[in-house]
Amino acid sequence: MNYSIGMDIGGTNVVCGLVNADGKLLHKIKQPTESSKGSSYVFDKIGRMIEELLVKSGIEKSQVSVIGAGTPGFIDPIKGITLFAGNLRWTQVHTAEEISRRTGLPVYIDNDVRMYVYGEALCGAARGYEHVLGITIGTGLAASMINNGQLYYGSGYMAGELGHILMPEITYRCGCGMTGCLETAVSGTGIARQAREQMENGRASIMHDWLNGRSLEALTAADVSKAFDAGDPLAVEVLNHTGMLLGKGLASAVTLYSPDIIVIGGGGALAGERLLAPMREQLKQSVYSGYWDRLTIRTAEMLDDAGIVGSAMAAGERLSSTGTQIHQQP
Numbered sequence: 001m002n003y004s005i006g007m008d009i010g011g012t013n014v015v016c017g018l019v020n021a022d023g024k025l026l027h028k029i030k031q032p033t034e035s036s037k038g039s040s041y042v043f044d045k046i047g048r049m050i051e052e053l054l055v056k057s058g059i060e061k062s063q064v065s066v067i068g069a070g071t072p073g074f075i076d077p078i079k080g081i082t083l084f085a086g087n088l089r090w091t092q093v094h095t096a097e098e099i100s101r102r103t104g105l106p107v108y109i110d111n112d113v114r115m116y117v118y119g120e121a122l123c124g125a126a127r128g129y130e131h132v133l134g135i136t137i138g139t140g141l142a143a144s145m146i147n148n149g150q151l152y153y154g155s156g157y158m159a160g161e162l163g164h165i166l167m168p169e170i171t172y173r174c175g176c177g178m179t180g181c182l183e184t185a186v187s188g189t190g191i192a193r194q195a196r197e198q199m200e201n202g203r204a205s206i207m208h209d210w211l212n213g214r215s216l217e218a219l220t221a222a223d224v225s226k227a228f229d230a231g232d233p234l235a236v237e238v239l240n241h242t243g244m245l246l247g248k249g250l251a252s253a254v255t256l257y258s259p260d261i262i263v264i265g266g267g268g269a270l271a272g273e274r275l276l277a278p279m280r281e282q283l284k285q286s287v288y289s290g291y292w293d294r295l296t297i298r299t300a301e302m303l304d305d306a307g308i309v310g311s312a313m314a315a316g317e318r319l320s321s322t323g324t325q326i327h328q329q330p
Helices: 039-057 095-103 112-123 188-200 221-229 233-257 267-271 273-286 303-320
Strands: 003-009 013-019 025-032 064-071 074-076 081-085 090-093 107-111 131-137 141-147 261-265 296-299
Touching (some): 025 303, 039 095, 074 107, 107 112, 131 233, 141 233, 221 273
Parallel strands (some): 003 064, 131 261
Antiparallel strands (some): 003 013, 013 025, 131 141
16 A cells, blocks of 8 residues: 655645555654754754654655655645745745655645645535635635636635735734734734734723733734633623634625535634634625525534644645646655
8 A cells, every 4th residue: 555645744744645546644753843943954953853753653765655744834745845935934944855765755745735735625514515725724724726626826826815815904014014904913922912902991800810920922813712611791792703804705706606514613713602703794884695505614524733743635636647737756
């Protein structure tokens, strides 16, 4: 049996996993990325991690056909280059080539959110659906669309930046340079920011007591969810407002893409119905009924494993693909 290796290269950790032809994750290992030490250091570490993974799995390298890797930021999947990944401090890094040099295996890379959604589409919450819109709510907000098993990239491979839709209700400045980007409010950091801003302006909240003298900067989205459950009016208001904004943002995507299903993942999705209930209410009001009536909305099933499985499966597909599909030779 041939196997694939999938990787999720993040700003905090690198996770490598061995995946079989059916998309089952057999083994995985995780180590800190330590991107501040430079890309060469990270690639050397990845080479050692893959060796360790094979030893622990009892699999010979000859049984592995390909490696797939998801990285954050802007990616050129044809050339295998990470064009820019802020949280890795990488610019114009030849990721596929560097990993291939250290492993002797063909390597394909893509954006980490696309790989996450691809994993959920093939093996997770969206399996069996033809038209899949997936979003991840984390430190930012991103999306990917899959039609009949094919990822949609758009010009410059830049499709899916849902977090940079501008909303007139949002006044926060975004790291991209614009003001009003959706992800400045609809994200884990955005949820905490909204609560913190209100508390700084004197708004009462049970969360003041939980800080125990710590700065408001210590407030997290998880704190807001906990306060919601305790009936804290501020937390309820923040999550309702965030869900409403997400519903408005998704209305644009649903109208453009007409998905069968929306899969919602990432750490921010752990807010669950606290966030998703107002999102559904707003989305239903904001799209033509023909879209809403055929739409299914689910939270992700595979959690952190989706990106590993998605990377491995996408790499296997690209290795065997021909014609007009994206294909990069390391």
